[in-house]
Amino acid sequence: MVCNHETCNHPHIDHAHNVLVLDHHNDHREQTAHALLSFYNVLEYAHTTGVLSTIQRIRPGIMLIVENAPSHGAYELVRLLRLNVKTAKLPVIILLDEATPTSIAAVQECGADGWLAKPFPRSKLIRKISDLLNRSVEQEWQNLPAIQSMALRYTVEAFNNIADTIANGGPIAYDEVSVACEPLIEAVNANNFMGILNGVKNHDNYTYVHSLRVATMLTLFGNAINLPPHEQKILASGGLLHDIGKMAIPHSVLNKPGKLDLDEFEVMKNHVTATIYCLEQDPTIPKGIITIAAQHHEKLDGTGYPYSLGGTKLNDLARMAAIVDIFSAITDRRVYKAAMPAEQALAIMSDEMSHHIDTNLLGMFRERFLDALRTF
Ligand SMILES: [Fe+2]
Ligand SMILES: [Fe+2]
Structure with missing residues (x-):
């Protein structure tokens, strides 16, 4: 299911399996969303305006952000997420154009949980998301x-x-x-x-x-x-x-x-x-x-x-x-x-x-x- 965030009010959706994809390239974003369709509820965003407050409302289980997302850029956005108690632990994967030592260091420095360099196979994307979702769920078991x-x-x-x-x-x-x-x-x-x-x-x-x-x-x-x-x-x-x-x-x-x-x-x-x-x-x-x-x-x-x-x-x-x-x-x-x-x-x-x-x-x-x- 691909939900438009402005109109998504599916009462049955469990937030833990919402994957929020932030990518201003329409084709790339749609391809990513399509790859995830049978596994997750995909919430597509093309821009960052209002994204922080919407994340708090939608409470996605995980977020994918394209590296050069407009206005904030992925790294700055992740830093902002980490400052807010409600989003501090939200798992984030950054989608890189290219995996260079500089970009990988930036991923780690901003507090994101992982990265994938384009083009990535669908299986790798799903595995990465699944591992991160399970990591948060299994951490909760300690309580x-x-x-x-x-x-x-x-x-x-x-x-x-x-x-x-x-x-x-x-x-x-x-x-x-x-x-x-x-x-x-x-x-x-x-x-x-x-x-x-x-x-x-x-x-x-x-x-x-x-x-x-x-x-x-x-x-x-x-x-x-x-x-x-x-x-x-x-x-x-x-x-x-x-x-x-x-x-x-x-x-x-x-x-x-x-x-x-x-x-x-x-x-x-x-x-x-x-x-x-x-x-x-x-x-x-x-x-x-x-x-x-x-x-x-x-x-x-x-x-x-x-x-x-x-x-x-x-x-x-x-x-x-x-x-x-x-x-x-x-x-x-x-x-x-x-x-x-x-x-x-x-x-x-x-x-x-x-x-x-x-x-x-x-x-x-x-x-x-x-x-x-x-x-x-
Ligand atoms: Fe069974
Ligand atoms: Fe069975």
Whole structure:
């Protein structure tokens, strides 16, 4: 979505994923905005007039400024931003015409967070933005109660390591995931976990956000029905790992704003078999985790994927995972859609999905989750 700042009043937009692009070259600015479209809400500016007050109002998650922006110029503008308490920590990337020792020194001296020299590949731009957004989000985690902060830090590290391992073709290390999930389980059992769900939502790796939300809510679910600790560990680890095969799905499909067409949906479905393949590379992975991953898109009436399993063929832990996965997907915020309130999502699930999901389990999840929400 490209918003004109004068007319942008989208109530659903989360400010953390607003990227403000300040570039007076119309073609360059539009190219940059276009490259970011499926990932962020892009706010385009051609001039600096009034930009400081508008930044305070719009509160972008990050700002890209072309080096020779008119009137102030990028370096002076960043110095002004750093003087204001509301914008002092706003991540800023300066877009250079050329990376010379002088310009790189100027970037550092003015207090900007990074630079890119034109022309830059789209992947590099997105990576840079994502890293900076995540740096600010992860810094905020330090303000949470220790156990919640640990749950977030351990799981994001394990998740990043899994991504690296998969990229290098190696087997994932279940040990590390298992240890990373311990603070999460402890936080849920102490009913001290809402900061985890809130703290992760602005993170810029959507697969991680979704996986951690599923892991947290699945653990909560297991706790609510008094599952023993080893099964809670399977639920937490299974939640974190259930979609890791999405790392093999092209960005254009994974992050497509809106509905996938039939061909794209076929590609997306492959994430389940890709996940199973990744998990099976480590022989120490408990079977329950593979079952959760394999069956979380199956449906009671046999219309799910990839195996069209139904009824009694569906494992209980996987039935729980299917409920939490759907609930998480509906209540997750994406660039192109607002988060749906929990009560509304649960009502839709019981009214419209009763032939797909286990309604007894849904009732138990509903009760426990709404209880938890009321506590905070
Ligand atoms: Fe999935
Ligand atoms: Fe999922």
